[in-house]
Amino acid sequence: MRERFGVYVPKVVTREEYFAPGHRACQGCGEALAVRLAQKALGRDTIVACATGCMEIVSSPFPYTSWRIPWIHVAFENAAAVASGIEAGLKALMRKGRLPSKRIFCVGMAGDGGTSDIGIQALSGALERGHDFLYICLDNEAYMNTGIQRSSATPFGAATTTSPPGKFSWGQMTWKKNMAEIAAAHDIPYVATACPSYPFDLMEKVRKGAEVHGPAYIHILSPCPTGWRFPPNLSIRVGRLAVETGVFPLYEVVNGKYRLTLDPGELRPVKEYLKVQGRFRHLPDEVIEQIQERVRREYERLLRKTRS
Amino acid sequence: MGEGLLGWKEIKPGCVITEAGNASEYRTGDWRSDRPIWDKSKCVKCGICYIFCPEAAIEEDEEGYFYANLYYCKGCGICATECWTGAITMVEEGKAEDG
């Protein structure tokens, strides 16, 4: 079952492209689509602080930029800190009457590496300090820009260049770090998961996260044809399978209250999601069963949270 | 990346880029090996292809049908795969007719 929105809703979405074509993302890049859609939701009055990573590299080869909104890249691990600084600066300037008061969304954007590994300190600090900003994690489940190395967001069993399968390994031997839960543990007003395969759900969440007063965190699964090893035309389908199998449930946490934003009903077998991707091709059935068990358990745990 | 290289005096302080979105000068359409073709008899003008294009390369014509801006289209095929009615087909460059 596809998303609940009607077929004519795409026509209502703004035609403004704040993320200009001409960027160097791979064909079929789920992350580029996520950024494009997020920007449509955020609109013109947005400032983005972006970490080093795929999106930063494909969008800013000096002297060209794909950004039609103000944008800054500083380093790898500090998107949240730079966004905090922009927020603090604007706040001070508006309060002191040096800038006209108006709502400008401050957004920190980083990949999974720049969020759950090297960027986690800056993120945690920014969330704790309560800055009025939105943090978007674009999760393609590895350090894709540097050549598909594993991160703490790489799922169990996935092949990457630093977690290759071999005689003594199934590939990634640890389970994916749950960044959305870590963000929620900071007791912030809004946390959500999203996927560009569900574009209206994504855009609605980005808008909600930006508009909330205080920190908001959105974790966007970004299917990567290059790193996950599937043909580029399947990006949307792969993202949909991630949601329909329960591997990546779509939910939001509003002031601590959990809610599924899409109920996929009976979960499809995880195998359907894994088999489409080259990075899982080496897994035997026993390991797939392990993954299935874990997905089921995690999904049930999430469902219990939505009911409490 | 060799065209019109800047001299040091032409670089703005901090290497700031003031021409927002000037990456749109770059023809990513050269990457393509397949291009999407719309069958207007099947197109219901829903716009989902426009939504799903990572390049923002799909545009709407005066009649409300959609088409690919070939300057940018990288030929990923997402639009053809996602089209509800199967109105889009990927055709190899060189074999494609205009459309």
Added chain:
Amino acid sequence: MAKRVGMEVSIAAAEAVKQANADVVAAYPITPQTHIVEHISELVADGELDAEFVPVESEHSAMSVCVGASAAGARAFTCTSSQGLILMSEIVWIAASLRLPVVMIVANRSLSGPLSIWNDHSDAMMLRDCGWIQIFAQNGQEVYDGVFNAFRIAEDHRVLLPVMIHMDGFILTHVIESIEVVDQEVVDRYLPPYKPLYRLHPDDPVTMGAFAMPPLYTETQMAQNEALKASYGPILEAWEEWGELTGRHYRPVETYKMEGAEVALITMGSFSETASVAVDEMREEGEAVGLVRIRLWRPFPFEEFRKSIRGIKTLVVVDRAISFGGPGGPVASEIRSALYEEKDRPAVVNFIAGIAGRDVSPDDYKRMIRRAREIAPVLPEAYEIYGVRE
């Protein structure tokens, strides 16, 4: 009417940040900088300074917050020492390449290891090449004045570079000095509100921090280097105007009792004040010694320095940092390099002293000069670590 107030230099520094009307202060505590940030946070809590005080979770984020705030057009300040400086060093370089006018006080403290909270210049020297304008303060008044000078220089559109003020940890931070506090209306005349050349704002979207490929990179570095070199003129102007307003004239290099000197001590930071006492005493005893105090470390004042030591036979350069396995202390290395092309080069004797808070007294300077006389011009070693126990 300017008045003199006895206060701890750290407090004076914080008061200067208040009078400079900083917009964003982001800082992480580290000895011996703590009194500065503690007092700033008190000023903000009491509404005496209208600023966003961002208590970051590390120094790396402190500089990142300052970069974000400055890019948005706010006047941003931070301070740190030693381990904090080296932790944020990644972003320190980037702040300079982004040409953002952030001001930072470094309460100079030794870099680990071993761990030490005490003063030397190893932290400053570690960032020698980062592209910031760097000024060494000799005393508390210079720190206080330095904050206003720094923002004024940094925000000048002919400069647009971040400025570091180095002040010796504990020796200056934790000492009470009689500071001449400048009237607010004088500060306001000297330091107008920050008007960025470029800033992050949706009304005029710009991209900052693009990456550069090899065909372009050299040009970006040339541009940045030329900007740092070109800041020399505006720095002199900013100091001259300050001199007219307050009577305190700062120069990149200062000479003390150099007339007829044969030997000159070369120092930076609080060393300079103690060295001047030694020079006074030696002059009383009839010795032809003088002192050259370097205030502007970057951009290095080559011409002024060469002029200041013309005719001197022996330079005794006292470094407060070691370059492991290198040709000497960092300052002596630079000085030798600056003098290499000169026809009549003085002998350069290099002592490394005052490491991690070890006291250097006027008697120590006298001993250094006497030792220099013994060993110059045929130096057995390029440098000596002064007063080391075997």
